[in-house]
Amino acid sequence: MKRSRIRRTLNDFEESARIAGEQLREHKVRSLLTALGVIIGVWAVILIGVGMNGLDTGFRNSLAMLGDDHFYIEKFPWRNVGDDWRKYIRRQNMESYYADEINEIISQTPNTGLVIAVPTIGFRRNMSYEDQTANGIQFTATTSDFSYISTADIAEGRFFTQTEASSGQNVVILGSGVMEALFPDEEIDQILGRRVKISRIKFTVIGVLESQGSFLGLQSFDNQAIVPLPTARKFFIGHRYWNGTSIRVVKQPEIDREEARDEIIGAMRRVRGLEAGEENDFDVNASDAVEDTIGPVKAGIAVAGFIITGLALFVGAIGIMNITFVSVKERTKEIGTRRAIGARRSSILTQFLMEAVSICLLGGLVGLLLAFGSKTILDHYAPNFPASLSFNLMILAVSLSVTTGILSGFIPAWMASRLEPANALRHE
């Protein structure tokens, strides 16, 4: 007879897989109930993974909106200041003319890492066109330089010119959301030149922005509009308004972020006339501040996910260990028979391990299906949430279930393999 060690191992696996399949078919309900913990565990781990991926992608998209090379000089920092707010509120207000002074400094600095400084002031107003209204629109009042730094492209029309801006013309560039609200049935190219009302003052639409999407499908970036700063001062915010004033400074792409930040701080200190040793009375914000605030949120989700998944898999593992013990008990005589006709201990071990693993794999696959289903529902109700079920996540889910199977099946399978053949045969 021709025999080989490899062939025997292969045979062991084949036989074990066949028995495991028979057991699953024979005990469908029992197997499914036993797999419940693994089902929930795998389901949870995939959903949490999808959620974290989605948050990540969403944040990255939103940060791109802020601009990778953009800095925002403002009175307040973007982080939560807590009880220190008194210190910040006492700071001098930001003024839009700082931008001119910083541009002056940039032009005088050889080898500068900065490109341009542009003032923006944010405020909210309602808009209307005939009987359509759009409330609480986020306005940005700025100069014509904004066209150089805008992270949103113009879809139709143009930006306002320096002349339009300095002479305080009533011109406006609409975000795509505002356009849809005011002109629900019209094509984008028909809208240019229309006269819309911003708080009862008439403005001419000269451009429409590309759609920017929304943050995690929740908060839209398209409910905005851009007007010239002098026009906004004339009609809406006056000359003393400071809240929402930000000097946007753009660095050259190849310049290091911290280097650029230092240069901006230096320039701004000159503008403010700060002496050496005096503390900055402004903050230079950038998208990395947002990344810092999101870190703990992601960590929180990860920890919660780890606990839920861990608990579910632990409960599942105990269930599977238990059912494997039952299976060993039920089939003690069969173990004896197999041992009598030549099964080695390792064959028996493989057999019962495979049985535990197959239940876990079943659980993993059902969990995967549930996760697919949940994702489909999520896609339906939150189409803008950037959810993606990655291949890595599926691999993770399958390996988690196989590992659970091996860990939970090992003790009963080991005990089955150590049964004395003679005793096992006597078992009825």
Place this chain on the structure above:
Amino acid sequence: MSESIIQITGVKKIYDLGRAKVHALDGVDLRIYENDYVAIMGPSGSGKSTLMNMLGCLDTPSEGQYYFGGEDVAKMDDDSLADIRNRRIGFVFQSFNLLPRATILRNVELPLVYAGLAKKERAERAQHALEQVGLGDRIEHRPNELSGGQRQRVAIARALVTEPSIILADEPTGNLDSKTGEEIMQLFEGLYEKGNTIILVTHEEYIAQHARRLVRLRDGLIESDTPVKR
């Protein structure tokens, strides 16, 4: 007589039950030769089952020597014992011990699975063994579709499939009516005539009479070892 397959000398098996030590076998000497047909008889508690487990390499002696085909079984590790059972011994049990969910063919193939044979060779050999017991046309049936006698034939085919040195049958007719039992004994007779070595454990005198040699056990010792008069 020819070559001895099994040689047991001074074998003792002592079970430690805590309070008392039970001498299930208390110094047994036995030789089994090639193409022997031995019936082992004895009342319950005589050590019959222990001796059978010992002969079948399902258990090892506490004391004494056991040579199987010249190899010292008492010194073997578990895997070697499993291999001896796989290759050299064919078991036939009272309650057939077939796998209920597997087809007849797969049941008979099983020892070859553990022996490490490829699928095609397994199927051929299993088919051949089933033809020897007259069930070559039932290979896709499952055990519960067969009568008791047919099931025991499947079990005998499974014992034959590795072409073992001995067939060890433990009360092979115990679960069968006397007519079917007689048919099974005729099958053993045929196998014996083809040159197989058979050890039969039974408590039925008329079954034992089919063998050529009768070993009687009592209290862990061999009481008699005589040829069967025919």
